[in-house]
Amino acid sequence: MSKIFRVALCVFTLYLTGCSAINVEKKYRSNSYDNRIQWIVLHYTSADFEDSLHLLTNTAVSSHYLISEQPVKVYQLVDESNRAWHAGDSSWRGRTWLNATSIGIELVHPGYTEQAGERIWHDWSTEQIDSLIVLLHDILYRYQLPIESVIGHSDIAPQRKVDPGPKFPWSRLAQEGMIRWPLTTDIDFYEPIFLVELPDALWFQEQLAALGYAIHQSAEFDEQTQRVISVLQMKYRPSDFSGTADAETAAILQSLTEQQKQAQEK
Ligand SMILES: [Zn+2]
Structure with missing residues (x-):
């Protein structure tokens, strides 16, 4: 049988069988999967x-x-x-x-x-x-x-x-219920506390990492940390997104991570 003939026969067979070369059995199904889209x-x-x-x-x-x-x-x-x-x-x-x-x-x-x-x-x-x-x-x-x-x-x-x-x-x-938002009651409670003593750089880095941000835990308010803080501020406190750590930003982080923790514990 020539190669061309074999290829032609194969294509014809695929055509006749609805383009399915093998018969796949789908009787047994697993529940262990999730969406590709996260x-x-x-x-x-x-x-x-x-x-x-x-x-x-x-x-x-x-x-x-x-x-x-x-x-x-x-x-x-x-x-x-x-x-x-x-x-x-x-x-x-x-x-x-x-x-x-x-x-x-x-x-x-x-x-x-x-x-x-x-x-x-x-x-x-x-x-x-x-x-x-x-x-x-x-x-x-x-x-x-x-x-x-x-x-x-x-x-x-x-x-x-x-x-x-x-x-x-x-x-x-x-x-619309698509993202969490800092609670006013949390901000009112935590901001005065953080005004007295601002948490250190490592605290900010840990909170940001807990939310999902990729950040090196350098324990310093370095450039990479300021960029991540700026991005967070753009989202939740766009009136000032300089990237400087302040009491209100700390309160926003505290509120968001607390809400996240509570949701995970449920
Ligand atoms: Zn883009």
Whole structure:
């Protein structure tokens, strides 16, 4: 039998059998598995729609979804079953390279513009955030993802990324039950205590690591620690995200880690 004939016969057999070469028995099933998708990572594109679309469809960068700004529309660029290339070198809760375990959503948004050496951060349109929230609810429901599954690119790569930035309305995601939020009662209780004595650098590093941030426990307020503190402040206390450790930031951390601990104990 010639090689060409054998290949042709094989292709014909596959065609007749519905393209299934082997019969796989699915009678016995295991319950020991979880979703490949663990997190949803939010980004902004720092570009207009045309440039964002070009970048995400013609270069080595991609995302599962792209949400335009004016008009607001949700585009799917990569199937959820495939990995999109949006996270890069990243780490969260001890896991690294999050492309494999996440869905990436890019929002068309300029981020910031530099004016006289100062960063001017741009506001977000309510309509675009409304669409994002509908999409997030849909994904969270389909994969049955728990609270705190929606994270920012800056959370998973705080040393090199700032998106979605300090103007992104994380508090709206908290209102939707997607992320935890520092409790006012906790802030009122802990801030005066931390004003008297600010916890040391190692305490800050331990709390940040407990939330999921990749941070070297150097016991110093070094540059890498300030960057992570800045990213946390952008999210929960955007009025000042200088990265300087202060009593309010310590109270925010205390509230968030306490809530996390209580949820884990349940
Ligand atoms: Zn990003």
